[in-house]
Amino acid sequence: MAGIRVSMDVGGDGVAVITISNPPVNALHPAIISGLKEKYAEAMNRGDVKAIVLTGDNGKFSGGFDINVFAQIHKTGDLSSLPDVSVELVVNIMEDARKPSVAAIQGLALGGGLELAMGCHARISTPEAQLGLPELTLGVIPGFGGTQRLPRLVGLKKAIEMMLQSKSITATEGKEYGLIDALVSPKELIEISRQWALDIAERRKPWISSLRRTDRLGSLSEARQILQAARQQAKRIAPNMPQHQVCLDAIEEGVNFGGYAGVLKEAKLFKELVLSSTSKGLVHVFFAQRATSKVPNVTDVGLKPRQIKKVAVIGGGLMGSGIATALILSNIPVVLKEVDTKFLQRGQKLIAANLEGLVKKGSLTQDKMKKALSLLEGVLDYSEFRNVDMVIEAVIEKIPLKQSIFADIEKACPPHCILATNTSTIDLNIVGERTHSQDRIIGAHFFSPAHVMPLLEIVRMEKTSPQVILDLMNVGKIIKKVPVVVGNCTGFAVNRTFFPYSQGAHLLVHLGVDVFRVDRVISKFGMPMGPFQLQDVAGYGVALAVKDIYDSAFKGRLFKSGLVELMVENGRQGKSNGKGYYIYEKGSKPRPDPSVHSIIEESRRRTNIMPGGKPINVSDQDILEMIFFPVVNEACRVMDENIVVRASDLDIASVLGMGFPRYRGGLVFWAETVGAPYIYSRLNKWAELYGGFFKPSPYLEERAKNGLPLSLPSTSSSQASRARL
Numbered sequence: 001m002a003g004i005r006v007s008m009d010v011g012g013d014g015v016a017v018i019t020i021s022n023p024p025v026n027a028l029h030p031a032i033i034s035g036l037k038e039k040y041a042e043a044m045n046r047g048d049v050k051a052i053v054l055t056g057d058n059g060k061f062s063g064g065f066d067i068n069v070f071a072q073i074h075k076t077g078d079l080s081s082l083p084d085v086s087v088e089l090v091v092n093i094m095e096d097a098r099k100p101s102v103a104a105i106q107g108l109a110l111g112g113g114l115e116l117a118m119g120c121h122a123r124i125s126t127p128e129a130q131l132g133l134p135e136l137t138l139g140v141i142p143g144f145g146g147t148q149r150l151p152r153l154v155g156l157k158k159a160i161e162m163m164l165q166s167k168s169i170t171a172t173e174g175k176e177y178g179l180i181d182a183l184v185s186p187k188e189l190i191e192i193s194r195q196w197a198l199d200i201a202e203r204r205k206p207w208i209s210s211l212r213r214t215d216r217l218g219s220l221s222e223a224r225q226i227l228q229a230a231r232q233q234a235k236r237i238a239p240n241m242p243q244h245q246v247c248l249d250a251i252e253e254g255v256n257f258g259g260y261a262g263v264l265k266e267a268k269l270f271k272e273l274v275l276s277s278t279s280k281g282l283v284h285v286f287f288a289q290r291a292t293s294k295v296p297n298v299t300d301v302g303l304k305p306r307q308i309k310k311v312a313v314i315g316g317g318l319m320g321s322g323i324a325t326a327l328i329l330s331n332i333p334v335v336l337k338e339v340d341t342k343f344l345q346r347g348q349k350l351i352a353a354n355l356e357g358l359v360k361k362g363s364l365t366q367d368k369m370k371k372a373l374s375l376l377e378g379v380l381d382y383s384e385f386r387n388v389d390m391v392i393e394a395v396i397e398k399i400p401l402k403q404s405i406f407a408d409i410e411k412a413c414p415p416h417c418i419l420a421t422n423t424s425t426i427d428l429n430i431v432g433e434r435t436h437s438q439d440r441i442i443g444a445h446f447f448s449p450a451h452v453m454p455l456l457e458i459v460r461m462e463k464t465s466p467q468v469i470l471d472l473m474n475v476g477k478i479i480k481k482v483p484v485v486v487g488n489c490t491g492f493a494v495n496r497t498f499f500p501y502s503q504g505a506h507l508l509v510h511l512g513v514d515v516f517r518v519d520r521v522i523s524k525f526g527m528p529m530g531p532f533q534l535q536d537v538a539g540y541g542v543a544l545a546v547k548d549i550y551d552s553a554f555k556g557r558l559f560k561s562g563l564v565e566l567m568v569e570n571g572r573q574g575k576s577n578g579k580g581y582y583i584y585e586k587g588s589k590p591r592p593d594p595s596v597h598s599i600i601e602e603s604r605r606r607t608n609i610m611p612g613g614k615p616i617n618v619s620d621q622d623i624l625e626m627i628f629f630p631v632v633n634e635a636c637r638v639m640d641e642n643i644v645v646r647a648s649d650l651d652i653a654s655v656l657g658m659g660f661p662r663y664r665g666g667l668v669f670w671a672e673t674v675g676a677p678y679i680y681s682r683l684n685k686w687a688e689l690y691g692g693f694f695k696p697s698p699y700l701e702e703r704a705k706n707g708l709p710l711s712l713p714s715t716s717s718s719q720a721s722r723a724r725l
């Protein structure tokens with residue numbers, strides 16, 4: 001296997017330097033594990049080797065066990081490709097060896113990488129290296145002894161925090177906690193590690209096996225209290241995932257019966273979790289997220305992103321101020337344009353408040369806030385636009401207004417400048433209709449709050465140039481977003497796929513289902529909140545503004561009711577005025593408002609769709625399916641029309657844009673686990689009972705009838721044969 005190797009170099013000082021090499025992050029592929037076993041055996045047998053230094057190639061120790069192996073196991077169900085590492089390699093070969101090992105760490109030591117380092121008898125690191133056990137984010141637990149050694153090195157409380165929250169620390173922090181023995185510069189790393197290893201071999205420094213330590217664990221009663229508190233916390237933060245409690249089970253075994261018993265238990269539990277549906281979903285999301293950065297004809301044609309030195313943002317409302325915040329936080333200077341001083345000041349205040357919020361949370365220092373604010377310039381006309389590299393328009397969703405802005409900025413900006421719009425629904429062809437710059441017009445659809453939400457939906461038109469797409473993808477990465485490139489249509493990929501989400505919820509309520517029950521079922525499934533609370537939080541203005549646009553784009557598959565208008569007529573605007581389906585009061589959680597029932601009753605009377613005038617009788621499962629299956633159905637149309645590059649892009653967009661539970665792998669991945677034939681048959685039945693809103697799309701029908709995966713890309717012949725359906 002090219003590039004995958006373990007090498008050993010024995011110096012005149014008697015130290016064998018064993019180096020892991022598997023670019024780009026030195027992942028621990030099974031071939032690396034066998035290589036390590038082989039080199040250690042050789043080092044033990046050679047008379048000229050007194051001690052070992054273990055390190056990684058190219059400035060990185062290791063990014064952990066090779067996650068591709070998990071993906072392979074998920075496909076085959078066969079666990080035999082998992083090498084025996086925790087006992088055979090880390091305990092028997094490394095920790096209990098006759099010759100000591102020192103880990104020389106640089107760049108990163110994550111997951112199995114850090115676990116190998118903890119099996120060494122000392123750890124020397126460069127200060128900025130990232131150390132952590134993020135296995136729970138993949139639905140498993142640390143499996144090379146990490147659940148046992150980390151608590152014995154940094155104490156139970158800190159270790160549990162690092163594992164349950166998958167939180168990395170720097171080596172500088174690691175030194176404070178006892179994980180790292182010495183901090184050194186990259187230049188000295190190998191030299192000092194060699195000397196350290198010799199010092200241990202010659203007993204000038206202590207020969208410590210982490211697994212046998214107990215001094216950092218505290219008393220049994222203290223340990224039990226910490227574990228108990230952690231179990232409660234895990235129940236709250238991860239109610240639908242098994243790996244948090246299982247990780248605590250492994251730690252507890254070691255606390256009660258010693259480190260070695262803990263390692264054995266950990267190995268057993270690890271194997272069980274690898275096959276869990278949670279791990280399948282999370283590993284899928286790991287690779288799906290990385291796949292979004294590969295866009296055919298954009299990222300594979302040798303283009304280099306141009307530097308974007310300055311960006312103009314038009315509109316200082318909620319979205320514009322959030323976008324400006326995200327840019328200045330990543331050191332990109334921003335010109336913020338508004339129509340008058342009052343609106344400009346409001347925008348500047350919103351940006352300052354966004355930054356202050358981050359300072360309060362502890363994620364930004366005062367100095368960095370000042371630095372960010374110094375990069376913001378407020379303007380009332382286009383004169384400062386002459387030297388910007390990108391404009392992001394973020395004004396209200398009014399077509400004539402956007403068209404006139406685009407005609408203006410085409411004149412005011414330099415010819416290379418990217419002209420982006422943050423519209424969430426309007427067709428980009430319409431926005432740019434009055435310009436001659438179709439090749440540099442692009443959608444930059446942020447999600448609210450824009451400085452917090454991780455998704456950036458990049459919308460390209462047929463004529464948008466690959467260079468412009470690449471530049472915006474790069475800006476997205478710089479401002480720490482995950483850019484997903486999609487095609488142009490009403491609502492683009494995310495809002496289009498999810499428009500039936502709120503509509504299905506409204507339909508159910510008009511069929512007689514309780515509004516708060518709908519929200520409870522959806523939250524229990526793992527969404528951050530139910531569709532009605534979401535509507536409260538987003539504000540009814542959004543729903544009303546896009547209504548006509550959806551009406552004309554999605555004819556025949558809409559459910560129309562006047563409930564939102566009725567809510568507004570009754571003085572309810574959702575969270576913004578404290579009164580929606582829920583009551584919002586400062587300092588307390590949203591409370592269901594029973595007085596909303598009379599408004600709903602009125603809306604039901606007007607719509608009059610309950611069969612025989614009586615509420616339908618449905619189970620919680622029915623509610624879930626009647627809301628999500630229409631969403632899957634629309635996702636099928638989005639895939640059929642090639643709005644997304646690949647199905648997994650919709651998985652990432654649903655997770656990062658809508659809060660679809662990551663551990664379910666995203667919308668399409670989840671739908672595959674449910675099965676196209678079942679989804680199709682349910683939608684068909686509801687279409688007969690309740691009309692066109694549920695009618696299965698030809699794409700779904702074809703997949704269901706032919707037993708094909710939903711994620712399999714369409715071929716032109718299948719598209720043609722569907723057109724005849």
Ligand SMILES: C[C@H](O)CC(=O)SCCNC(=O)CCNC(=O)[C@H](O)C(C)(C)COP(=O)(O)OP(=O)(O)OC[C@H]1O[C@@H](n2cnc3c(N)ncnc32)[C@H](O)[C@@H]1OP(=O)(O)O
Pocket residue numbers: 024025027028063064065066067068108110111112113115134135138141142143144146287290291
């Ligand atoms: C038994 C053990 O306890 C189990 C384990 O060790 S499980 C693994 C634990 N380790 C992790 O979870 C770390 C996962 N990796 C990461 O968080 C990040 O990739 C990183 C912080 C290492 C690097 O981030 P960044 O520089 O942004 O690069 P990123 O794009 O994420 O990764 C670069 C490439 O390395 C791959 N990669 C990263 N870590 C990998 C791993 N552990 N296994 C396989 N591939 C990996 C990525 O898939 C990507 O591949 P691509 O270029 O083909 O898309």
